[in-house]
Amino acid sequence: MKKTLLLSIFLFLSILSIRAQVVDSMIKVYSEQVPDEKVHVHFDKDLYRAGEPIWFKAYLFSGFSLSSTSKNFYAELINDKGNIVQRKVYPIAESSASGNFDLPDSLRAGNMIFRGYTTWMLNFDTAFIFQKNIAVTDKAGLPEKGKSEVAKNYTIQFFPEGGNLVNSLQSVVAFKANDELGLPVVAKGNIVDSKGTVITSFSSAHDGMGSFSLTPAASETYQAVWTDPGGKKQTVALPETKAQGFVLKISGAAGKKVFMLTRTDDVPDSWKKVNVVALLGQERVYKAKANLTETKVTSGTIPVENLPSGLLQITVFSDTWEPIAERITMVNNANYLFDAKVSTPELNTNFRAKNTIEIEVDDTLLSNMSLAVTDAAIGRQTSGDNIISRMLLSGDIKGFVHNPTYYFANTADSTANNLDLVLLTHGWRRYNWATMARGRKPVIKFPADTYLTLEARVFGVTTASPLRTDEQLLIFIQGKDSSSQFLEMPKSGPDKFTLPNVVFYDTATVFYQFMKDKKAEREMSLGFYNNFIKGPRRIDLLNRPLNLEIDTAAIARTKFFADKLFQLGSKFDPKGNVLEAVTVRTRTKSVAQQLDEKYASGLFRGDNGYSFDLTTNNGAGNLDIFSYLQGKVAGLQITGAGSNANLQWRGSRPALFLNEMQADVSQLSSISVNDVAYIKVMRPPFIGAMGGGAGGAIAVYTKKGGDVKMEPGKGLNKSMVVGYSAPKEFYSPNYKDLSGSSQVAADFRTTLYWNPLILTDGSRKKVRVEFYNNDITKAYRVILEGVNEIGKMVRVEKVIQQQR
DSSP, X not given: OHHHHHHHHHHHHHHHHHHHHHHHHHHHHHHHHSOOOXXXXXXXXXXXXXXOEEEEEEEEEETTEEOOXXXXXXXXXXXXXXXXXXXXXXXXXXXXXXXEEXXXXXXXXXXXXXXXXXXXXXXXXXXXXXXXXXEEEOXXXXXXXXXXXXXXXOEEEEEETTSOEETTSOEEEEEEEEOTTSOBOOOXXXXXXXXXXXXXXXXXXXXXXXXXXXXXXXXXXXXXXXXXXXXXXXXXXXXXXXXXXXXXXXXXXXXXXXXXXXXXXXXXXXXXXXXXXXXXXXXXXXXXXXXXXXXXXXXXXXXXXXXXXXEEEEEEEOTTOOEEEEEEEEEOOSXXXXXXXXXXXXXXXXXXXXXXXXXXXXXXXXXXXXXXXXXXXXXXXXXXXXXXXXIIIITTSSSOOSSGXXXXXXXXXXXXXXXHHXXXXXXXXOOOHHHHHTTOOXXXXXXXXOSOOEEEEEESOOSSSOOOTTOEEEEEEEOTTXXXXXXXXXXXXXXXXXXXXXXXXXXXXXXXXXXXXXXXXXXXXXXXXXXXXXXXXXXXXXXXXXXXXXXXXXXXXXXXHHHHHHTTGGGOOTTSEEEOOOOOOOOOOOHHHHHHHHHOOGGGOSSSEEEEEXXXXXXXXXXXXXXXXXXXXXXXXXXXXXXXXXXXXXXXXXXXXXXXXXXXXXXXXXXXXXXXXXXXXXXXXXXXXXXXXXXXXXXXXXXXXXXXXXXXXXXXXXXXXXXXXXXXXXXXXXXXXXXXXXXXXXXXXXXXXXXXEEEEBTXXXXXXXXXXXXXXXXXXXXXXXXXXXXXXXXXXXXXXXXXX
């Protein structure tokens, strides 16, 4: 009997030890194998007129670092019926992606919904997907006309700290009151017991939220009695009181969080020894055991002064690792920012005047930023969310947070207390502890993706007529932008060929031929597909973001701009420009521009780096391409010579191309410098390279001479395939001379400048951009947002106008 008892005790303790190890192990597994991913999207403004483009840039985070999990960003524009009217897919480079939507000028006024996500995010609670209301006026600048009057509906909810009200234990109870749109309203009332006796009163302290203390009596129930803003008296039941359990209280002090646990007399034995675990950004930062066998109260201190800023989740487990209380609290050590200075060396708000903005980041780390310049009244962001509040708060909790930027505007105690009310009244549950205690990972329906994967499916394959096991496809991809790629597709199945990490845009024509069995081309046909998810055609409007207040000043200003355009009659262009029918005077192109047009195509074309003309400067005296480039590009390090050359740029190896085909050091070093016409060195990141081109790229073009240009793909079978959404460049008119200005009859653009790719590092700490004013704006709103390579953020907002 005694041996049996000892064995039972031993087995029980072993089970407890195993469960503790499993939970610890699963926390590590989640952190390393199932990382969370968050998205913030920077828009050029919050209010749009029908016909205008929406410009945006997405930043992706995982924990406190930039995310490297996903390679494709999905953006959707959804109407007020839940129908997805536009969907775009963009490649992710440097943990960011940029794009645009064009609003049709026939669009009626109302609210559109922007959704941004990766396929990895679809594996988890979709409440954390980025969603934003986009307010749209019609092309006349008029907002949505008043709908039929909706009955006002006011609600109030109550949230005991730690999760439960418990008999005889004093608890903090937080509350929030909202209208039918989820916007906060003032709340004031009384808490009464079942006999109608007033126990305490409550009153909102900030944005409809507040708190009060309550010690529930056994076998008693409680209600809140309040009069809503519409004058209606409401009675709402408080959450059910538990007969036994724990109350968890959290308080803050300099550099630490203090927790206090109080239990009732009669709790199960397994609840008298508890485990306290604190997580921050999927990492366990604190773990302790507490023995409450001989006492009902215990407390502890969690040091936080050296932790990153973010939401700290504190969970209390029983001795058998059953969760019994939980709370989230903010750690704000103000260590999430890097400094960027925004100045205007040239400021002029006159008619179509030139302006220069300088962005300076005095740091050697790579910084990746986006810049919007708008008319000051229209560009004011009314949603109350930005990159900082999204990454630290609203991206990590469920439900709508009103004006989240307020909570990071200063470090006052009152602001911190109000932020704590937000955390007490909003849902947060990224972990299913019961599942983790069993050692189970979440089901991953969408594995981490790659860049565009091209798949060719062969039709006509039979057992009598199979494909050779060593068969390969030779393909030539020709894009609408004249870009082209020769590639080989290896066989990946009985009737399938697959090629991952391809980058091309829009709809492309794919010419193909079988490399081994030529008769297969006559007997079989191919279909080409990409790996993008199709997604639903509509979303559930119950999960849509809330209808937020629209800035009436911004609407008035939008109407003013639209009225100016309508005065021009039939020449009205909702994008903000009216072009006259004038003779366009061409300008002489530079030699570099001519070479770029002759040799470069697609992503390789344009002023995106350094260009070297070797048709006039043949690089005599240089052994190879790499010796020629040494010292010519800031930050590009080239050591060694010939096939032993080693290249580094910003800590990564540049991608190498020969005539826009992937090459290696050995290939390029074997080319005579005398045979080279043109070299382009693209700054990092270069998304035309596999893996995102973190080290930039070097493209070498050999001389064409008088050779007849071949027509790749001629005579081959072909098919069509859809690539990434075509990138669009922001239109910024150049009024440098009178001829440029005379081609535009009127300029009423509300977004004056948008640049989603402002990059700085140790070799380029300052970036200058130029733009020209429209015809009427007298004050600019400048908003800069971005991240650096270690995940710190920046946001600068300024209203700039000339001093009179």
